[in-house]
Amino acid sequence: MDVSKIDSMLAQLRTGAALAAGKPMEGGTRLSENMGGNGVDFGTVLKNSLDQVNNTQQRAAKLARDFEVGEPEANLTEAMIAMQKASLSFNYTLQVRNKLVAAYQEIMNMPV
Numbered sequence: 001m002d003v004s005k006i007d008s009m010l011a012q013l014r015t016g017a018a019l020a021a022g023k024p025m026e027g028g029t030r031l032s033e034n035m036g037g038n039g040v041d042f043g044t045v046l047k048n049s050l051d052q053v054n055n056t057q058q059r060a061a062k063l064a065r066d067f068e069v070g071e072p073e074a075n076l077t078e079a080m081i082a083m084q085k086a087s088l089s090f091n092y093t094l095q096v097r098n099k100l101v102a103a104y105q106e107i108m109n110m111p112v
Helices: 003-021 042-068 076-108
Strands: none
Touching: 003 076, 042 076
């Protein structure tokens, strides 16, 4: 396995962890600062994130299926890495959902 691929994957994981924590990356800015103060449509951001998770899972499933049926260009290492990326992205999505549900419940329990 190429070291640059490992470095790239680690950078993606760090970026995902920083985004999940709501922190800008080193030398980075928050999303609202990039948008010039116009704000960001939450629904669009959520849909784009879910689409990325879905695409990651579909790609992993295709690579695994190609390896299972014996496609000549199928690579077990690539399939396993894609499956782990899909698993991580799905777990991040579940954690975001859990945080959103907890925030909603907290707001609903606030006295008016």
